[in-house]
Amino acid sequence: DLEYVEQPCATVDELAELRRRVHYMDIPIAADESVRKAADPLAVAEAGAADLIVVKAQPLGGIHAAQRIVAAAGLPAVVSSALDTSVGIAMGAHLAAALPELDFDCGLGTVALFVDDVADEPLVPVDGSIPVVRPTVSSSRLDALRADDERTRWWLDRVRRCHRVLEHAVAL
Known part of the structure; x- marks a missing residue:
């Protein structure tokens, strides 16, 4: 069912x-x-x-x-x-x-x-x-799961791009 x-x-x-x-x-x-x-x-x-x-x-x-x-x-x-x-x-x-x-x-x-x-x-x-x-x-689990520098930069860049898109959409 x-x-x-x-x-x-x-x-x-x-x-x-x-x-x-x-x-x-x-x-x-x-x-x-x-x-x-x-x-x-x-x-x-x-x-x-x-x-x-x-x-x-x-x-x-x-x-x-x-x-x-x-x-x-x-x-x-x-x-x-x-x-x-x-x-x-x-x-x-x-x-x-x-x-x-x-x-x-x-x-x-x-x-x-x-x-x-x-x-x-x-x-x-x-x-x-x-x-x-x-x-x-757990602090130790957070440390073990921390993204490497390259992945962190990738996410920060993505967030910035999304912010620009949203900022533009709100301005419309």
């Missing part, structure tokens, strides 16, 4: 149209990027374009902001993460624990995809659960 389809279309209008077309098939539509990357994260709910929303605390402005979005949307929520270390996963776990209801499993297992983590005790799912704790970040 298919639990839901996540962000099958790029725009809110496309999601709404698809939802209307497949409603009879009982396939729930989940909105992720249309919430997380939108100027108005509630546009999906207001348009009736999804059956549930996927929320990631960091890009939505933190735990409290994500809670407000879930409450205002009035839709079931899935708490998920990007490729996060235990620090980011902890934020997602705290958000999930703070929501009054979770009808779907959370997507908070990405630490297991990394070779190493910044925490002394990485937050990886065990029997489908992750503890709601504040991870202890």
Whole structure:
């Protein structure tokens, strides 16, 4: 059985149209990027374009902001993460624990995809659960995972280029 389809279309209008077309098939539509990357994260709910929303605390402005979005949307929520270390996963776990209801499993297992983590005790799912704790970040792990000078320059250059693009877009 298919639990839901996540962000099958790029725009809110496309999601709404698809939802209307497949409603009879009982396939729930989940909105992720249309919430997380939108100027108005509630546009999906207001348009009736999804059956549930996927929320990631960091890009939505933190735990409290994500809670407000879930409450205002009035839709079931899935708490998920990007490729996060235990620090980011902890934020997602705290958000999930703070929501009054979770009808779907959370997507908070990405630490297991990394070779190493910044925490002394990485937050990886065990029997489908992750503890709601504040991870202890290890200085020695941070040192071991530090990017080399070339990679650091690459990222700084990328951030500068992105800033210029965003600065230009805001000026328009």
